[in-house]
Amino acid sequence: MIECKKVLPVLIAGLLLLTACGGQEATLTPAAETVVGETAAAETPGSETPVSETISERTFELEFWYALAGSSGQAIEALVEQFNTSHPNIQVTATYQGSYAQVMGKVWNAIYAEQTMPHVTQLGGAPLLGETGSIVPITEFTDGPNGIDRSLIHDAFWDYNTTAGQIWSMPFNNSVPVLYYNRDLFVAAGLDPDRPPTTWDEVIEYGQKLTQDTDGNGQIDQWGYNTHSDTHWYLSAMFLGNGAQIVNEEQTEVLYNSPKGVEMLQLWDDFVNEYQIMPPVQHREARGDFMAGKSGMLLRSSSGIPSTAEEVAFDLGVGMVPAVAGRDPVAPVGGASLVIFKNDDQAVLDATWEFVKFMTSPESSLYLSTHSGYVSTYKEALEWPDMQTYLEEHPLQRVSNEALEYSHAIPIFSALGTSDGALRRAVESVELQAASPQEALDEAKIVVDKNIAEQH
């Protein structure tokens, strides 16, 4: 068993390297598949390390809080099970603690009440915990003797876990916004279902063809385009895609009322009021409308792809987040990360890291991304033979993984919650024509800057 432990990771690494060279991958695929498949359940890569020897002399019981239900939650449970089986001396108890917001609330409560913390928790907005002094910066482990090569993971995910230059948490389950579209409606509108729009101009063009009054009663009942209810995320994608900055370097003020930012909210305004391809303030119904075949395109997180594909009666398509003409698209990453809480016992921390390292290893990343709508955080994921097989069988998942080439992190700053709310309000204002895009974003900036100034 010990020999196995040492040989297999090397084998995998070797195979990955070979496949990465391209060309020969076709012949190597079957062999690599079986090896990765068998080992995914039982192995952490690079465990030929000194640290695991010191922790292997003791037994540990760790507590892990997570925040995903449904198939994603089952995938997490399965990974924990794999870890417990392969690490007899470290037993992890995983408990579902509700949504990201609920878990964050529980963690904060525990911090202020000075209760016993879990050892490791899955958190959205994780790096904000860094300022509480209750978590260990993840770089102490990633860059330590039992560390990992951080360059294997997309930069955007590290940025997503950074505040003020410090990486605090470990990227775990991540998603990007993608454009869901109804292939049947595309065909009916005379559009090519294999060619979803790639620019906002095309979204308007396609949207106008898809927006219809299907029953002829004078009311539009099939909309061309809509976004899910977290409008701040999609507006941020547009800001970044147009080269607008969200917050300044020092994170002392937000900058989205710049001309490039206003241009994007103007575009959003035009979707509703100029081209009328999107209904005003109908984002909470958007997902249901799309699933019912009442709208042609929906911008939404990639994490919903598997469940949507299962539930809809029509032929589903998934496209990249649209770009501003002449620019690359920008896919702002979302999702959650793993944080390790401080502990006086270094061995407990090392054992916890062993678990985090397992959960975020290429094998686990492959497992999670092939059992949920989340993307793999690894740059080479698309070249893994198992991933290629999976994507051939599940072509809808391909785009979100390919989109990582354009992944970006919305800067994490302490007034982010206020900012999200202010942006949603700005969107609502322009959709209802209660304010011009400039006025709406000026107002948002005043509210958010005030909140930033109050933080310290």
Place this chain on the structure above:
Amino acid sequence: MMIREQLLRSRWWHRWGEETFSAYLYLLPSLLVFGAFVFFPLIFSFYASLTRWNLPYKPSFTGLENYRYLFTDEIGSRDFFLAIRNSFYYALGVPLNMVISLLVALFLNQRLRGVGIFRTAFFLPTITSTVAISVVWMWIYHPADYGLANTILLELGLSPLRWLRDPALAMPGLIVMGIWHGMGYNIIIFLAGLQNIPHHLYEAAEIDGAGIWAQFRKVTWPLLGPTTFYIVVIGVINSLKAFAQMDVMTQGGPLGATTTITYFLYQEAFERFTMGRASAVACVLFALLLLLTVIQFKVAGSRVHYE
């Protein structure tokens, strides 16, 4: 030893001590729970309202700064007063609800065939969770022409409305749903009140030549006083506390039209993470409810007749 025996023999202990002691003993479990989950949070939240407490930073004492923000700050007071206004707007549903519930209760109080079925039907929404009801009503209020309410409007030859997505209609929409949801409870209370009115009073009134309206005005309404009063007090408190429907259906929108005090509190605490301010909002809400209840007792005290 001496003291204990003296105490046990004393008349005080005999008359008060033993009973009081056992009474407190019986109350203890409930007092502990009440203290831990009601009194302590109440006091703590008052303390928190005097601090600047922006998560993830630790709280620091700022005196009345949060209250100053809510009442005089340009952004703060604008949002807060709008929230108070919205809450009272929502509370307009209480008298409406009362009138409708009373009418239904009067009808259900008749000895008719199948009245039991109606009593059950009216009570059903009340025992259904607000969140579940909200989801169903979102479908009724769907802004497209295939929403249930709009389908009916179109059938009647009227043009569809955007309901919850229209700043002017969102609150009335929530009020209507609130009445439908809360009616069942009021009806049951009114029915109990109606059945407590001795039948001979109606007989006497009838002999005196009182018609149905006069009977209602002179017998039913005065004797229902305590019931009506209870329903109004509880109704006002509940409507000022309403939260789930705003959270599920409108998220306080559109354009803040349904941001009530409780939803504003939620936004301060869990969207902007300003816990001190959120606590100040909670304290103002507490004071407001207390004041309203006192006023209601004062006003009603002279008018409500207990038998």
